[in-house]
Amino acid sequence: VRRPLALIAACALVLAVHEGALRAAFGVPDAGAIVLVLAARFAAIVVVPGATLAAFAMIAAHLVRRGERHREGHREGSSSGAGISVALGGGPPSGARGTK
Amino acid sequence: MSSAPRSARHFVALLAFVLGLGVVPHRVCERPAEAYFEGDRAEVARLAHGVEALARASRERPRPHAPASPSEAASARYDGEWRLVTDAMCAMGFGQMTPPDPARMEPCLAGLVEPGAADFDRDAWGAAPFDGDRGHAGYLGYAGLPLALHRWLDPRSRFTEDEERFVAALERRFVASPSGQVESYPGEIYPVDEAAGLAALALHAKATHAPPSPGLVRGLESLRARGVDHATGLLYQSVPANQSVSGNPSVPGAPRGSGTALAVYFLAYADAPLAASLYRALREQLFRTVLGFGAVLEHPSGAWTSDVDSGPVVFGFGVSATGFAIGASRAQGDRDAFRALYATAHLFGAPYLAQAPGSGERRFETGGAIGNAILFAMLTSPRRPP
Numbered sequence: 001v002r003r004p005l006a007l008i009a010a011c012a013l014v015l016a017v018h019e020g021a022l023r024a025a026f027g028v029p030d031a032g033a034i035v036l037v038l039a040a041r042f043a044a045i046v047v048v049p050g051a052t053l054a055a056f057a058m059i060a061a062h063l064v065r066r067g068e069r070h071r072e073g074h075r076e077g078s079s080s081g082a083g084i085s086v087a088l089g090g091g092p093p094s095g096a097r098g099t100k
Numbered sequence: 101m102s103s104a105p106r107s108a109r110h111f112v113a114l115l116a117f118v119l120g121l122g123v124v125p126h127r128v129c130e131r132p133a134e135a136y137f138e139g140d141r142a143e144v145a146r147l148a149h150g151v152e153a154l155a156r157a158s159r160e161r162p163r164p165h166a167p168a169s170p171s172e173a174a175s176a177r178y179d180g181e182w183r184l185v186t187d188a189m190c191a192m193g194f195g196q197m198t199p200p201d202p203a204r205m206e207p208c209l210a211g212l213v214e215p216g217a218a219d220f221d222r223d224a225w226g227a228a229p230f231d232g233d234r235g236h237a238g239y240l241g242y243a244g245l246p247l248a249l250h251r252w253l254d255p256r257s258r259f260t261e262d263e264e265r266f267v268a269a270l271e272r273r274f275v276a277s278p279s280g281q282v283e284s285y286p287g288e289i290y291p292v293d294e295a296a297g298l299a300a301l302a303l304h305a306k307a308t309h310a311p312p313s314p315g316l317v318r319g320l321e322s323l324r325a326r327g328v329d330h331a332t333g334l335l336y337q338s339v340p341a342n343q344s345v346s347g348n349p350s351v352p353g354a355p356r357g358s359g360t361a362l363a364v365y366f367l368a369y370a371d372a373p374l375a376a377s378l379y380r381a382l383r384e385q386l387f388r389t390v391l392g393f394g395a396v397l398e399h400p401s402g403a404w405t406s407d408v409d410s411g412p413v414v415f416g417f418g419v420s421a422t423g424f425a426i427g428a429s430r431a432q433g434d435r436d437a438f439r440a441l442y443a444t445a446h447l448f449g450a451p452y453l454a455q456a457p458g459s460g461e462r463r464f465e466t467g468g469a470i471g472n473a474i475l476f477a478m479l480t481s482p483r484r485p486p
Binding site (some may be wrong): 004022023025026027029034036037038039041042045046047049050051052053055056058060062065079 | 109112114115116117118119120121123124125128129156219233446447450452454463466480
């Protein structure tokens with residue numbers, strides 16, 4: 001989950017940089033400022049939405065997978081070990097328990 | 101974790117990224133388009149404030165000194181043309197707003213008729229634009245159109261004398277030319293410049309309640325016959341001047357997106373059927389959408405070659421062609437194309453709303469004075485021209 005969270009944080013940073021670049025470049029007829037604005041804008045508008053959705057999709061997939069593993073764990077725990085053996089009468093012979 | 105669930109997770113992420121890429125960006129960018137298409141007064145007022153400030157700054161910049169070398173002459177010509185287009189488009193924008201604002205057109209009109217405004221044209225011809233009966237279609241057309249619009253909006257315009265001078269010079273030229281075509285520079289005919297001049301003549305006729313003049317009728321006939329490529333239906337970017345001077349047939353330049361789109365905007369004032377037919381050709385052959393963003397190819401072949409008219413050409417799409425097509429699509433009532441084209445202008449133009457007295461001041465940050473003035477005129481292009 002760390003990676004998608006880092007991606008979401010990076011997206012938020014790009015949006016902030018974009019807003020800052022727009023404000024800073026207002027009324028500055030400078031090629032460097034324009035290039036910076038365009039780069040930040042392209043990242044903020046074109047890349048960020050998809051990247052954010054991808055990050056959320058990765059988190060959702062992770063949670064789904066974790067839920068599945070959790071359920072599998074529960075199922076395995078109730079179908080093995082002493083409970084079943086006792087219920088079926090198939091536990092180890094009393095002689096093996098060292099209680100003689 | 102096993103590799104199968106991991107690759108499934110990556111696939112889901114990739115799918116989400118592609119979904120986000122295809123669905124969100126163009127929708128974000130086209131959001132303000134509806135307000136411009138519908139002529140939202142507050143939104144247009146913000147843009148008008150921004151353009152006004154930029155055009156004022158452009159006018160206050162000193163003009164270049166007399167060119168000493170060919171490269172200086174070329175640079176002076178472009179500088180002169182850009183100032184002319186900036187003032188002309190700024191004036192058109194104020195005249196096309198709802199309601200129109202003829203008073204705010206006046207500083208731009210003053211910039212168009214001031215003595216230095218025609219220097220670039222005079223340097224090319226070696227003669228003043230009003231002398232004789234040949235040429236100067238670019239200067240006369242781009243300056244004459246907003247002057248005629250001002251007169252139509254304000255019958256007592258203080259620029260009436262200037263307007264009469266420009267219109268009379270244009271009329272003389274369209275009548276006197278053997279082919280009905282008028283050069284912009286010696287040996288160079290640009291049909292789109294002629295379209296601007298013809299729009300000026302048409303608006304003048306409407307402003308003075310006169311029937312279409314002989315020059316207007318002749319110029320439009322000639323534009324239909326010699327300016328339009330009949331194979332594609334698009335406008336030629338240039339036509340060799342010997343056609344005009346001697347009437348001899350010669351090979352015209354290729355039809356292109358930038359000239360066609362701007363001509364649609366101009367001709368909406370002069371010849372609605374011709375404007376509609378050029379727009380249909382543009383829409384069918386040059387308009388494309390990429391991820392929902394609209395753009396117009398500069399060349400029907402999709403070539404990447406660019407020049408001062410096309411502006412930068414990226415993957416075959418022209419910046420000028422795309423910008424001018426915004427006005428063309430609005431004038432033709434094509435909401436879908438307008439929305440898609442505006443989305444592209446919004447993405448690459450980077451509009452920013454700064455705090456200013458009143459409703460604020462919006463500028464397209466990458467456009468400079470000329471880009472903002474052009475977008476102002478295109479975004480206010482009349483849906484039902486006079």
